[in-house]
Amino acid sequence: MKNIVVVGSQWGDEGKGKIVDWLSDQADVVVRFQGGHNAGHTLVIDGKTYKLKLLPSGIVRPNKVSIIGNGVVVDPWALLDEIKQIGKQGVRVDESNLILSEAATLIMPFHKEMDEIREDAAGKGKIGTTRRGIGPAYEDKAGRRSIRVMDLRSETNLDSRLENVLQHHNAIRKGLGKKIYKKTELKKQLLEIAPKILRFARPVWKKISEYKDKKAKILFEGAQGILLDVDHGTYPYVTSSNTVAGAAAIGSGCGPDTINYVLGITKAYTTRVGEGPFPTELTDKIGKMLGTRGKEFGTVTSRERRCGWFDGVLVRQTIKMSGINGIALTKLDVLDELDEIKVCIGYELEGNNIDYLPAAVEDQLKVKPIYKNYEGWKSSTKGVRNFDSLPDKAKVYVTELEDFIGAKICSISTSPERDDTILIENPFDNAEKRSGHWNI
Numbered sequence: 001m002k003n004i005v006v007v008g009s010q011w012g013d014e015g016k017g018k019i020v021d022w023l024s025d026q027a028d029v030v031v032r033f034q035g036g037h038n039a040g041h042t043l044v045i046d047g048k049t050y051k052l053k054l055l056p057s058g059i060v061r062p063n064k065v066s067i068i069g070n071g072v073v074v075d076p077w078a079l080l081d082e083i084k085q086i087g088k089q090g091v092r093v094d095e096s097n098l099i100l101s102e103a104a105t106l107i108m109p110f111h112k113e114m115d116e117i118r119e120d121a122a123g124k125g126k127i128g129t130t131r132r133g134i135g136p137a138y139e140d141k142a143g144r145r146s147i148r149v150m151d152l153r154s155e156t157n158l159d160s161r162l163e164n165v166l167q168h169h170n171a172i173r174k175g176l177g178k179k180i181y182k183k184t185e186l187k188k189q190l191l192e193i194a195p196k197i198l199r200f201a202r203p204v205w206k207k208i209s210e211y212k213d214k215k216a217k218i219l220f221e222g223a224q225g226i227l228l229d230v231d232h233g234t235y236p237y238v239t240s241s242n243t244v245a246g247a248a249a250i251g252s253g254c255g256p257d258t259i260n261y262v263l264g265i266t267k268a269y270t271t272r273v274g275e276g277p278f279p280t281e282l283t284d285k286i287g288k289m290l291g292t293r294g295k296e297f298g299t300v301t302s303r304e305r306r307c308g309w310f311d312g313v314l315v316r317q318t319i320k321m322s323g324i325n326g327i328a329l330t331k332l333d334v335l336d337e338l339d340e341i342k343v344c345i346g347y348e349l350e351g352n353n354i355d356y357l358p359a360a361v362e363d364q365l366k367v368k369p370i371y372k373n374y375e376g377w378k379s380s381t382k383g384v385r386n387f388d389s390l391p392d393k394a395k396v397y398v399t400e401l402e403d404f405i406g407a408k409i410c411s412i413s414t415s416p417e418r419d420d421t422i423l424i425e426n427p428f429d430n431a432e433k434r435s436g437h438w439n440i
Contacts, residue, residue: 143168
């Protein structure tokens with residue numbers, strides 16, 4: 001049996017939705033372990049598109065259990081709205097297929113407002129957040145003043161927790177000349193939605209332990225990409241959570257021995273949303289072409305993504321950081337029309353060649369990519385499902401990427417459709433085949 005963690009090996013938007021959907025069809029349990037509703041993922045199933053933010057990808061499939069772990073920050077109103085919206089598409093969400101960690105931190109209205117205030121005040125120094133309150137919520141979690149799902153069970157406890165967190169936030173808001181939040185109003189709002197949220201609340205660590213004992217196949221679904229990790233990414237232009245594979249254990253309450261395989265989702269070129277270093281960024285017509293052909297717009301914000309050549313140095317680095325066992329290469333077909341394709345194989349920093357991205361953002365902004373050039377294949381790979389059917393020059397590109405990054409490419413995606421995939425190795429191959437519903 002194998003339990004799998006899926007992570008993005010770049011700055012996010014690598015096409016995790018399609019791959020996770022394919023894997024969730026084989027899994028019994030799908031777990032979100034970090035991030036919040038800033039991390040959108042799009043699924044295309046039988047021509048029907050589902051846009052998810054908080055809900056794990058397994059929610060759209062019958063007989064699967066979806067879990068939102070303690071490492072996720074949850075906007076309760078956004079969660080209920082997402083459940084309502086996906087219900088309109090015929091997807092049932094209830095206590096039988098969704099578990100929410102009772103230890104998950106809640107995003108409050110003042111978190112979102114603080115996110116907006118900071119971004120607007122930062123000017124050119126802005127991070128490029130989604131303004132969903134993610135960062136401020138994680139700050140309160142680390143500051144031990146957050147309101148958690150379990151706090152909704154007791155009006156007395158909720159009253160105390162609100163008083164504590166508002167003492168902090170109202171002091172800041174007063175200094176900024178902003179409206180002061182009243183405890184009574186927030187408490188009323190939270191108590192109104194409490195029954196709707198608490199119906200899903202469970203001790204997630206205990207449920208995952210039970211599924212392990214049952215030999216269930218568990219899929220841990222990461223959000224964003226490793227290069228946005230608060231410790232290992234391009235700090236400070238990062239998200240506020242840990243996006244590496246190791247965070248799956250922390251963000252769901254299971255031991256590291258639960259993880260048997262780490263799958264890194266990797267785009268055949270590179271994209272980034274928001275501000276921050278991007279050594280291989282293309283601001284010319286090629287960059288525009290990649291964005292157009294790849295439909296590079298954010299699921300959550302619809303912001304246009306920055307596009308550039310494949311950065312082999314960064315991917316090799318994230319593979320080591322996250323212990324990635326295999327790579328799912330996506331959007332190969334986007335490169336079909338190019339005469340020449342470049343891959344970054346090193347950097348130049350102040351006259352010296354280096355083989356990694358330095359930690360200091362000042363140096364990250366200075367590095368110049370060293371490229372290896374490949375001849376484009378100038379023919380369509382869209383919909384190809386067999387490696388031997390790829391153009392010879394596309395085969396060269398893929399195999400040399402694999403050699404450079406030092407991890408096996410186990411699948412290649414050639415369109416947004418789930419079935420348009422070249423499967424070389426299935427991470428679940430050694431897993432016991434199971435069927436049926438897992439009662440919660």
